[in-house]
Amino acid sequence: MEPVRAVPPPGRPDPPRAECPQAAVELARLLRVAGYESHRIQERLATGDQLLARSPELPSYLRRLGDADELAVLLRLFLLGVPVTHLRLDELLGRQLKVLLAGAGLLIQDAEVVHGTARLVPHDELLIASDHAGAAEAHADHVPGVHRPSVALAHLTVRGEGELALDLCTGNGIQAILLAAHAERVVATDVNERALAYAAFNAALNGADNVEMRLGNFFEPVEDERFDLVVANPPYVVSPESAYLFRDSGMPGDAVSENVVRATPAALAPGGFACLLIAWALDPDDPAERPRSWLEGSGCDAFLLHTSTDDPIETATVWNRDLLDRPQAYAEALDRWLAYYRELGIEQLGYACLVLRKRSDGRDGWLEAQQLPRAALRPAGRHVRKLFETRDRMSEIDSDSVLLDRRLRVVDDAVVTQDTRFEGGRWHVQNLTLRLENGLPFSAEIDPPTARLIRGLDGSRTLHEALAAAVDSDAALETGLALARRMLETGFLELGE
Template sequence: MEPVRAVPPPGRPAPPRAGSPSAALELARLLREAGYAPQQIQERLATGDQLLARSPELPSYLRRLGDADEPAVLLRLFLLGVPVARERVDQLVGAELRARLAEAGLLVEDSEAVHGAARLVPHDELLIASDPAGAAEGHADHVPGVHRPSVALAHLTVRREGERALDLCTGNGIQAILLAAHAERVVATDVNERALGYAAFNAALNGAANVETRAGSFFEPVEGERFDLVVANPPYVVSPESAYLFRDGGMSGDEVSEHVVRAAPAALAPGGFACVLISWGLDPDDPAERPRSWLEGSGCDAFLLHTSTDDPVETATVWNRDLLDRPEAYAAALDRWLAYYRKLGIEQLGYACLVLRKRSDGSDGWLEARQLPRAALRPAGRHVRTLFETHDRLAELGADRSLLDRRLRIVEDAVVTQDTRFTEGSWRAGDLTLRLENGLPFSAELDSPTARMIRALDGSMTLREALAAAVESDDRPTGLALARRMLEIGFLELCE
């Protein structure tokens, strides 16, 4: 009978190892040559634009795949976590690839079956290894794969060439590998030695030769050092548990987020950026109050890119989904987490990427909060950096009215669309929507005067002239405030 869920390999394999940089690169080449790549996997498993859907679909995936060719065997072993008869592996997996997999410690074999010793998932051009699915229970040092928060952090990171970069709490090393593509040198730290093993292997597998791993808690391994860029995906979950190093920081409430935010400025060189995922007990009357307090005296400017606000039930549900197939344990975990939130007086939890920039003069900085739409994020580091640059220029200009004599233009990746609706026997023009094709997924509904103003702001006239041409005189103060707001979030830019 087919198994209905992933089966961890017997024992607990050590993280895979790279015998040499060239051997790791050759393994990656052979896997891709065998069809172990996103598009081919999506086609084989019929998962649409997702690489892999939810684990309850495992029986369906197995029946789609069969085990009659090399890609199917590889997907069973390293993506679905299902053992394959040794005879089938011997028949279908090429001798060179099989030898490379064994050399890296990625196969666990017995007389009858072969298990994948790690989960191996392609993400665009990268291959990322992590602990097998279903192998977390009872192992605090479990190393998970790339999840949605990791992707969000990657998309929101401000990147520049030739930096000295730090990846704090590196986990499987995905952020360090992305940093290595543009940084001169990357230091990746983690308190979890198992995670550092995976990070080192993944760096070699993806040709990131400029990544150095160091063991230790938070900033301890880099004490006294300064970096141009710090990224951090710490165990920020407000959790009553100490089950997993990657999730549970062992501090009360949101103290892990507070600790990282307070410590990050000391690790930044002047002008350097830090991008940190955080969560906190949120006050609905002032959502940014706690992160703002953590930055007092930091010498940093900051944007709080607020990704979501969850209630305690939602948060407890999200972080205990691994117990869904054990209803009694799942219910007990929910009760335990909710009691913890009641004890702390937490009624809402905020989640955000906090982006810091170290001021050169060490003076007190500012914090601006931006609520990000609940839309899929895409690479937006350049947009985030523009938010800082625009804030600086507006501060130099001073009062709003000084904008009136400046030429503004709509940014090149802005798009205006209009809905057309069939009603009462005819087609009627609907709302106009302004959105950005790249960067942060902001959008705005436009009324007719605002649409005319946007159309006039092509860089050929001042804002005063555009408002005179497009907006009634009584509405011009409102138009000025709106133009400033659109400038602040990246729909408009100042001409030189």
């Protein structure tokens, strides 16, 4: 009878290793041939969820999988952390795949069963190994899989071509591997040796041969070096604990975010970008105040892409989910975290991706905050770059009259939708919504004059001409002008020639 529970392997297995780059790439290929790909796994498990680091649906997943084919065996071992009997393994796993898995240290024998030593999760085209989710307890160097913040950072990263890139706090290496596809060379750093071993294995598994791993504290391994692109998903959580390297920096309050933000400009080449996940003690009267103060004298322009504001209970709940199956420990952790926030006077916590661009003129830059809806982010690096470029162009348009004389054009991805309700014998327009179908998930409710204005902005007429056709008072013209500026800044409109 096949086991039906997630059981940790005996002892604590070492991270997997690539015997040679070819063996790792061949292993990934054979896993895909066996069906180890996002869409096929989702289909098999009848889930539309992203295959992130957790599998709370284990019992139902196991029943869907059964145990009668190769993919079922692989998913039990490497996605769900459920061992299989030797008999099943020998019966169902292809010989070459078994040899390569064993060579990578991904199989471990225990009496009658075999365990998968690591979790393997496909992310789009990539395959990422990490520690099994349930294996964290008491191991500060636990290496988690890809979480939602990792995906958000990847979506917001401003990517160029042929750059020298740095992934600070690389963990399982996901960001470094994504950077490797467009950068000439990537340096990935982490203070956790176990994380770097996973990152090295993952780089090999995904054929990324231009990533160099360096062990050390934050920027120390790259002192005096300059990069065209820096990404960082540091342990930014404002936490009273020192339990996990991936979550707890051990620094008080939001000091880890402050330190990373303050140290990044020195690691950037002129014109270079940095995309940093940060958290901070947020003042509702001026939400961006602390990140802005960290950037004084930085020589960088910045967009604060503010993804959420949570209260202490929300934050404590989210970051202690690993304790959910231990109610007493969970309740105690929440109390500890809430007492810590009270002690620091923190009532709200801000979360954002802070995108920096190092100025070439050495002058102090600007910071602009943009609220991003909590709705799932999608790839938006090009849009983020465009926000900076538009800001540059707008700074050259120093008066309303110059802007009014420019031809403006709605971008190709803009969509206007209209809700209408049938009432009293006729149709009434209820809501008009303008949204972008790609890039940052911006949307706005608009009124009928704005809809008319947008229809007129097709690049063939000046803003003044389009406004004159859409509105009928000077006051409305003023409002329309301010609106057009805002739509340019957010990327709904672009400047024509």
